[in-house]
Amino acid sequence: MLQLDNRTDWAAGLYPGWGINRQRQQTLVFKVGYSFDKEGILAPLPQAPIEETDRYRGDPETSSLVAASEIVPFKQGGELLLHGSAHPAGSGERVLQVKVSLRQRNDAFWSKELRVFGCRSWKRRLLTALPSTPEPIEGPIALVYENAYGGTDPANPEETCTANPAGVGFSLRGLRTKSLSLPRIECGPGFVASPASRVSPAGYGPIAPHWEPRCNAKVDIDTEAITYGGCPWGKEPPESLYNTAPLDQRFEQPFEGEMTLQLKGLVADAPRDILIHLPEIKPRIHLDMNETFTEFQAACDTLIVHTDPREINLIFRCALPWSHNHTEEGLVTLRDLVAEEQAEKEQTEALA
Numbered sequence: 001m002l003q004l005d006n007r008t009d010w011a012a013g014l015y016p017g018w019g020i021n022r023q024r025q026q027t028l029v030f031k032v033g034y035s036f037d038k039e040g041i042l043a044p045l046p047q048a049p050i051e052e053t054d055r056y057r058g059d060p061e062t063s064s065l066v067a068a069s070e071i072v073p074f075k076q077g078g079e080l081l082l083h084g085s086a087h088p089a090g091s092g093e094r095v096l097q098v099k100v101s102l103r104q105r106n107d108a109f110w111s112k113e114l115r116v117f118g119c120r121s122w123k124r125r126l127l128t129a130l131p132s133t134p135e136p137i138e139g140p141i142a143l144v145y146e147n148a149y150g151g152t153d154p155a156n157p158e159e160t161c162t163a164n165p166a167g168v169g170f171s172l173r174g175l176r177t178k179s180l181s182l183p184r185i186e187c188g189p190g191f192v193a194s195p196a197s198r199v200s201p202a203g204y205g206p207i208a209p210h211w212e213p214r215c216n217a218k219v220d221i222d223t224e225a226i227t228y229g230g231c232p233w234g235k236e237p238p239e240s241l242y243n244t245a246p247l248d249q250r251f252e253q254p255f256e257g258e259m260t261l262q263l264k265g266l267v268a269d270a271p272r273d274i275l276i277h278l279p280e281i282k283p284r285i286h287l288d289m290n291e292t293f294t295e296f297q298a299a300c301d302t303l304i305v306h307t308d309p310r311e312i313n314l315i316f317r318c319a320l321p322w323s324h325n326h327t328e329e330g331l332v333t334l335r336d337l338v339a340e341e342q343a344e345k346e347q348t349e350a351l352a
Contacts, residue, residue: 001329002026002287002322008336009046017073019319020239022231027073028298028318028332032281036310038270040277048313057144057166060208064145064166065244068206070315072242075301078254079245082204084307085140086116086185087268094118094134098143098265100204100305105257112248114202115191116141120182122195129195131182140268141184148201149183149192163212164201171195206244217241254299255314266307276312282337285318289330296320 006012012030019025033048051070057063068081086098094117101111118134141147150167153159161170168181169192182192187202207214219241220234243250261276285296298318305312320332 002320003329003331004028005331005333006030008283008334008339009044010334010336011047011050012334013050013071014320014332015071015073016322018231018233019321020074020236022233022236023321024231024323025073026320026322026332027071028285028296028316028320028334029071030283030298030316030334031070032314032316034278034312036274036276036312038267038274040274042276042278042312045311045313048311054208056208057146062165064164064203065206065208068244070302073317073319074239074241075243075317076239076250077243078251078299078301078303079243080110080204080249080251080303080305081206081245082143082266082305082307084204084266084305085142085268086114086265087140088137089265089272091136091138093137096137096141096265099262100264100266101262102303103260103262104255105259110251111262112204113187114143114204115186115188116143117182117184117186119184122178122180122182131192143185143204145201145203145205147184148203149186149197149199150201154180161201162215165211167201169197203246204249207246213247214244217243254301255303256300259303261305261312263305263307267310268308278312278314280338281314281316283316284335284337285332287320287330287332290328 002014004014010030010032015027017027031048031050033045034042035045036042051067054069055066057066082100086096088096096116097113099111099113103109118137120134121132122129123132145164145166148164148167149169150161150164151170153170153172156172159172169183171180185202190199192199217238217240219237221232222234226232257280259278263274267274283298285298287294296318298316300314300316302315
């Protein structure tokens with residue numbers, strides 16, 4: 001068995017499972033948390049709990065994820081997730097623009113903008129229907145997939161939008177518009193123009209495993225292997241099997257070094273644009289097995305922003321090869337080199 005010696009302020013755990021190479025492994029998952037104020041100044045947020053299961057807002061068949069499991073054994077590259085609300089700058093606004101941007105150490109720049117509307121309805125014009133003028137937005141609007149395009153066709157309840165069963169506005173043939181709501185969140189360049197419009201669901205949050213495109217990352221199941229405790233995958237699974245972010249929020253490489261996050265219209269009672277500088281994190285991991293020390297590297301593959309409570313989490317993952325036949329005891333030590341360097345500096349200054 002492996003035991004964890006966590007010498008940091010981060011939440012951490014060891015989780016058994018199967019690696020992408022179809023071999024048993026223990027996955028070390030640790031979560032670095034920060035809170036931020038209205039000016040974007042960070043403060044450590046120790047021991048942010050690790051999400052060990054998918055959590056839904058309601059019925060898993062018809063609601064979106066509140067949080068995706070963070071203990072999966074691998075991810076492809078890196079991905080950014082954001083939970084929060086759109087906030088109007090003043091009264092009377094009918095349409096909002098919100099945006100999240102990320103600049104990484106290699107100067108790679110990424111951004112995604114959403115358009116958020118007040119309540120709308122369909123208005124009949126000759127032989128078609130058009131969206132009405134949005135009503136004024138009186139308060140924050142939750143950026144959840146329940147407010148995005150999707151849902152079930154009111155004229156045919158058996159027809160559901162496979163990319164977002166939780167949403168609104170989906171109609172297979174554009175019928176029964178009188179009772180059909182329009183989505184309050186959209187992402188250009190294509191917007192809903194008619195009841196039969198087909199647009200991608202807009203949002204920043206995680207996608208449920210039975211929604212598109214996640215359900216397209218299929219893996220062959222080996223039922224015979226399962227009966228004797230072998231790997232359940234008949235062949236190597238897709239690298240993106242456990243990625244949960246929308247495709248346009250995924251990155252080719254894990255996150256590394258210092259980064260700058262920009263939030264626009266996403267934080268209440270704060271400037272319209274907030275810049276947040278994320279520091280470099282230097283974890284050190286080593287495994288002591290039979291007095292043999294092996295060092296491992298962890299990858300930061302998930303950046304999660306919670307704008308309502310003003311929190312940011314970075315999730316690191318490290319695969320540790322392991323077999324259930326092993327009888328030796330192993331000790332996995334996790335250290336925070338930045339914190340240790342700071343403590344050593346403070347001690348030196350105190351003695352000077």
